[in-house]
Amino acid sequence: MTALRVVLAGLGVRGKHWADVLTRSPRCEIVAYADPNPSAVKRIAGLFGERPAFASAEEALAATPDAQALVLANPPIGRESQIRAAVERGIPMLIEKPLALSVAEAAQLVKIAENVGVPLMVGLNFRYLTVTQETMDLLASDAVGKPEFARFTYERYRDGNRPDLNKYPLTMDQPMLWEQSIHHFDLMRYVYQQEPVLVQAQTWNPSWSMYESDANVAALFTFDGGMIVNYQGTWQSGWAEPRFEWRTDCSNGIISQRDQFGELHYAHRNESTLTRVDLPPHETWVTETQALLEAFVDTVIDGAPLQCSGRDHLMSLAMVEACALSSRESRAVTINSLLG
Ligand SMILES: NC(=O)c1ccc[n+]([C@@H]2O[C@H](COP(=O)([O-])OP(=O)(O)OC[C@H]3O[C@@H](n4cnc5c(N)ncnc54)[C@H](O)[C@@H]3O)[C@@H](O)[C@H]2O)c1
Structure with a gap:
């Protein structure tokens, strides 16, 4: 070979x-x-x-x-x-x-x-995580029913001055959206196999932020298959301990991912505890x-x-740009309006 x-x-x-x-x-x-x-x-x-x-x-x-x-x-x-x-x-x-x-x-x-x-x-490496593939398998197998809404929370205190991190996000416009949320928005489309239609969003910068532009994003997305996703992401959390939860509510239960690289659980509606999905060992970033x-x-x-074609990527970028526009103009934005 x-x-x-x-x-x-x-x-x-x-x-x-x-x-x-x-x-x-x-x-x-x-x-x-x-x-x-x-x-x-x-x-x-x-x-x-x-x-x-x-x-x-x-x-x-x-x-x-x-x-x-x-x-x-x-x-x-x-x-x-x-x-x-x-x-x-x-x-x-x-x-x-x-x-x-x-x-x-x-x-x-x-x-x-x-x-x-x-x-x-x-x-778009996050598509290739086992946790992503397993979530899609859970949805395809109807294990907890049909997904209808979700909450995606990403909370991190990202010290942009750390020597092992890139520096350009410190001064770019909307660093959280373009650099980080792009992964999350892409995952929503990929996992639910639905395309975004509308977003209402607000972005802002906490008073202690080391970033020149907004480190915080809150967005409510509607997708063409009916999914509604409530997103909150920050690079300037008040706490340095990172927190992640992507919870999908389905017609007979929930799917919950509690770490951006793993930690997958599900529960049926009347079960009082979550069932863990075993995932193979994973070397982060590798x-x-x-x-x-x-x-x-x-x-x-x-x-x-x-x-992960460039053409497909345009829709995820449109979600990013729509959030920035929605925040700037205090209005809901249709995603297609940005695709020309
Ligand atoms: N997929 C992921 O999980 C992931 C993680 C981190 C970064 N990224 C992406 O990777 C890209 C780079 O980010 P980074 O964190 O490595 O940034 P970085 O600033 O650490 O590194 C960028 C490097 O590119 C070099 N460079 C600048 N202009 C160049 C040019 N014209 N030709 C060749 N090299 C050039 C710089 O000198 C620098 O060494 C960004 O698009 C970022 O969003 C992706």
Whole structure:
């Protein structure tokens, strides 16, 4: 089996996960690194081995004629030139979420790849958690009936100055929505297999926030299959202990996920205790990223249908943008109105 030859661009927090997962994969090999920051290159080379290194993805692709794929984990700002460079060579891309910081820009990027039929996958690793797949199995098996409403709560005190975290969210507009809630909104669509129709939202920034823009999001979503989801997320919780609960109320019980990487339970309506769903061991940031990578390689090498396509991602980005607009204008926003 010959390994897929991958250029890894963006060697920060997420790039380190990617270097780890790509290095461990027998189906891939990293053929070049790209990052404008020499100390980022040095760190990754020290951890995962020396490779030809370049200051940009464009240069790395130009200098690596045998490259077969691009994993792009730079900040989501100004990715057009890197995408064009890959598309010109017909090189499939796995790009970190959010694809861009507006639906319009993301739609343009998707079009660039679609026009020439080059796969563009978005790094929605949370879809590949076992807990996500098990939740979908519970819903499909009708174990607790049909889902009708849910509460999704994500509470975290994210110290944006911690050395092991990226820094651009400290100054970007709506950091919680674009960087974090995007995963949660995508999961809602994926797990319920319904598309969002309407949202009423408010975003705000607590007085103690270290973020320039809003770290808090409250949103009430209506989906086309009738699901109603009440969402609350914060990066500036008053308590440093993280809390997560995604509870789905169904016609004969509930499903409750109590950790973003696991802890799945269910109960039928009249049961007084929750039943735990056993999940296999999970290495945080690795196991689910490995599964995401497998899906990408299946597409590139075996021609499997593309998962997490850029086109599909636009709807989740529209949920993000609709929340910001709803808050700004104090009104409910239809999600489709943002899709042009
Ligand atoms: N899927 C997930 O679970 C997950 C987790 C964390 C971050 N992310 C995403 O990964 C992306 C990167 O986030 P991060 O936390 O690693 O940020 P980071 O700031 O830690 O790292 C970004 C790296 O990209 C480099 N860079 C900047 N411009 C570049 C360019 N043009 N070409 C190549 N490299 C460039 C920077 O020098 C830096 O080393 C973002 O889109 C973020 O949302 C995803």
